[in-house]
Every structure is written in C-alpha cells, then in structure tokens.
Amino acid sequence: MFLRNVMRKIASQKSLNGLAIKKNYFGTTSSLLDDFSINANEKTGVSVITMSKTPANSLNLEFIQELSMAIQKLNMEKSCRGIILTSSLPSIFSAGLDILEMYQPEPDRLEKFWTEFQEIWLALYSSPKTVMSAINGHSPAGGCIIALATDYRIMKPKFTIGLNETMLGIVAPFWAEDSMKAVIGQRRSEYSLQLGKLYTAEEALQINLIDEISDNPLQACEDEMMNWLKLPDHARTLTKFQNRGHIIEKMKKGRKEDLEKFVKFIPREGIQMALGTYLDNLKSRKKKQLKTCVSDVELIVRKIKYNLEDYTKTTFFYLGAQDGILAENLINSGCKKVIVTEHKKSNEEHLNEIQNRFREKFLRFTRFPNSRIIEEYKLDGLEEKNWHTQPKVAVILTLLTNDRSKLSLNSYLLRKQFPFNFGRTPIFLLTDNTESKVILMNETNLQTEKRIPSRALSYMFLYDRTLLAEIPRLKPSQKYTKLIKIQPKSDLVDLLYDEDKFKEAEVFLKHFFNKPYERVIPKIEKICPNLGSELIDMNITMLDRVKDLDFRIIGEIFRLVASNDNYSRNIIRVLSSRHEF
C-alpha cells in the first residue's frame, strides 16, 4: 500500500499539501525569514539547502515550517534529483530543536511546533530524492534527527553528533529512535540513546552514524551525489522505500499519539525544571569566559571581548537615543572609554544629559570638534585631505530586539545619521544575531543612495565572525546583489574561514595590544609604507593620543596577512615571533 502510494507520487509529481511548484526553480532563493537559502543546480539537478539561522540553526517553529515547505516543494520538483542539507555557520550544523520552544511553552504553539517537526522529518525521511547531509558543525539531538533522516552523511572532523535528549531530561521520539536503529543497529542505538551520547565525527564514523569524514563535507557530498545519481531514480527510490517503508508507516500511524504525548510531557514540572537547568548551563558556559557582563548586553560584551580581548579600551561612537541605552549598559558593565558623537544640533540636549549622567565614568566625552562641517560631507564626496573628519573607529550599536518591525529604525539611523565617510574607517559592528542580518540589509540599502566603499564593509565582516558566516548564504541571493558588488575581494572572507591564517593574525594581534601607538607606527610603516602618513593625515591627535590599539592598523594587518604577499606575511611572522611590539 505504502509503495503503491510512493509510485503514484513519483509518477505524477503532483502538488503536495496544495503547494505550488515553481516552473523554473533553478538558481538561488532565500527563505522568507532569510534563515536558509536554496541553490538549485540546473546541470546536476542537485539543490543545496544552506541553513543560516544564527546563532545555532536551532529549530524553532517558523524555521521548521519554512524549511519543511521548501523540502516538500523540492520533493515534488521533477528536475530536482538530489538535495544536500548544510549550514553556513562556522561550527554548527544544527543545535537541534530550539529549547526555548519547549521551555515554558504556550500550549497551542507547542502543538504546532511538534506537528511541524514530525512533518519535516517525514518530508526528509520519505523524500523520493537522494538526500544528503553535509554536517559541517555540531549536530546534537534534533540536528542529528534531521541528519539521520537523510540518505548519506558526511561530517567535518572534531564536531559532535548524537541523540543526547536524555541529557536534557527529555526523550527522543520513537520515529527518531527507529531511524537511529536502522543506521547503527539496535544495541548501539539503545546504548547511545539511554546515555544521551554525543560522538565526535571520528567516533560516529566508527559506529556508522555517519558515512564519511571530510574537511569539506559539502564538496564531498556533491561528489558522492554524482555516484548516486548515476542510478535510475525510480529503482533507487523504490529500494529506499522498501527499506524505510515500515518506519514511515509506523510513524504515520503513531504520530497523533506521539503529538499528544509530547504536549503532555513537555509542560510537566520536572521536565521544565530539567530544561531550565540545561538552558542555564548552556548560558553559564559563556559567563565563565566573561567575567563582567550585564543581562541585556551580555552578547554584545562577549563579542567585543572575543574580538578585542580587552573591551575596556574600546571606543564607542554613539549614534542615537536608543543606542545610548546600550552605551549606558556597556559603561556600567565596565567599558572605560566612551566617545560619544552627535552631529545633529537637535540632539544636543540629549547629549548633555548623558554627559552629566556619566561624567565620572567617561574618560572622554566629545563630539567631533568640527561636527558642523561633518554634516556637509557626503559619504562619497570626502577627499583624503579631510580624513580627519572620519572616526578612527566606528562602532555601530544596534538595537537589541527581536521585534522585526523595529528594525527599520536602524536603517533609518544609519542612513540619516551617519555623517562620516567610512572609506578607511574600520567599523566594529555590535549586534545581536537578528541584527546582523539587518545591518547587512542596511548596508545594501545604503548602497543605493550613498556608496560605502568596500573596505569599510570588509572591516565590518572582519569584526563579526557570525556575520561572516552569513556571507555564503547571501552571496548567491538576488536580494543582495548590491551587497555582493561592494563586497571586498574575498581575501578577508577567506581569511576568516582559514583557521590557520586567522590564528597567525591573532598571534600577531596579541603582541600588538597595549603597545604605545608611537612605537607601533614605525613598525607598521615598514609593512605598509603609506599607512603611517595616512594616520597622521587623519589627524589622530584630535582624539588626544591613541594609546589603545588602532583598529585600522589591525585591519591593515589582517589584510596583509590575508593577501598573498609573502614578504608582508614574513615580516608579520618575524615581528610577532620577536615580540617586538
């Protein structure tokens, strides 16, 4: 009966659940929420779905819904023969179900959530296409369930995978367990599930939980896919269903009961306590790394710390009233130096208010002395001799909000209130994850009006690796063509993906911290002859003295390291090994 249905579906390729099939689906499309993109290759018939929901590709209701819909569409698309699932995040394939969907849940949403999770699993597990997972990061619990629902799994070394649900005090559903058994066998599955085992890729390969290890799982999947696609689709698909039919049938029969069990089980007090503790532990891992943090700026501070090691030396540029609240929080959390700029006279009152409130805490509080002039400069029109009107470093503080409707404000702020030319100013982007995307969009928007030179953007990427992780997703998207045009030559992007290069740069930067500026400049000049004079042109004395690290120089160093200029790279290596700075 089941096989008959499958045959019918393959034969007719008619719409499923009322979803329309696009006439021509080749090319790249992004999900409505921009949480994943699909790149459909016309030549091979293979579609790559790249999940990019920061920070962890955790599966919440909306993400699952959209992903599921996309998979169902591909399942019905005749010209699609293979699907590869992967992630654009640097170290996570998927962190599994979004725990927040289960912690203190709303009953209706919880029900929808689980129904959709069942649905996506079915769409994957019973897909007539060849489906593969390029597991390029951690893949616990729900992430592993998704991977198990595919036909072939290739994983990057060192990351972990497994059904660790018991660690959270919850139980993997019977259908996930069945798929695990089908892959690694009854005994191993029982053992792994009871203990909530997470395996490294190397261990996972040994027990057949994954099929291969590769440093480039996506490429490896694409290569392997070609072998699978040599076979006639109908024969391969029917064989797949012969193997999986009983599991799918069992799931379909039991799914209602499974749902009832889930919605009863999750809100139980004991389960909620266990989930709460797990969440706390997840968060407190971070707190250990961060000695100082305050609630709503925790993420921001972590990012600064991660990037700059010593955020007490960070220079902030204040851009608007809302962000002032963040600035305030940052100051309260230990940030020693805040430079507040404002070019609009109308906001003077507000500035004075902040100044009075934080007089003791601010080491400096200033506006650009010639802020009136700044107003006249257009982003495009700034000549080099006027570099002194540029900020030495721009820190964009974005609103911390998940409310998408508020995000346009950022766009507004950027467009209306940025008076500077960012051509040579490194931009340090402080943002929560939702905002990362918004900033990219803002820059795209900005591009339509005032061109932001590519180097500025490159620094922006440079200082936010999460943001960088977004690039592969954005690259092919039509929506972002403008952004791509102004994207820097991809050296920097490569650099941040190349751990070795990145480490090399990091080692160098460590020596660079806390060194007097005057000592740094001559050294830098040796590497990059123009840089010193550029800095002087910038009239750095305007900010008194610059003893703190200069982001721009760091950016320059990164650029040099990233370039294929062996000479520069050697100098950097030698300098850093001699501890000259």
Ligand SMILES: CCCC/C=C\CC(=O)SCCNC(=O)CCNC(=O)[C@H](O)C(C)(C)COP(=O)(O)OP(=O)(O)OC[C@H]1O[C@@H](n2cnc3c(N)ncnc32)[C@H](O)[C@@H]1OP(=O)(O)O
């Ligand atoms: C009856 C129920 C059936 C259940 C079936 C499936 C259940 C599940 O899938 S439950 C989810 C289980 N998932 C996990 O246990 C993974 C938890 N996460 C981790 O262990 C790590 O995050 C991971 C190893 C994946 C990655 O580590 P890092 O690279 O160090 O990242 P962070 O830990 O810093 O994570 C970044 C950010 O994401 C938040 N996060 C991570 N996972 C989840 C999640 N599953 N749900 C919600 N949020 C998650 C994490 O807290 C961090 O947030 P911030 O602290 O705000 O940065």
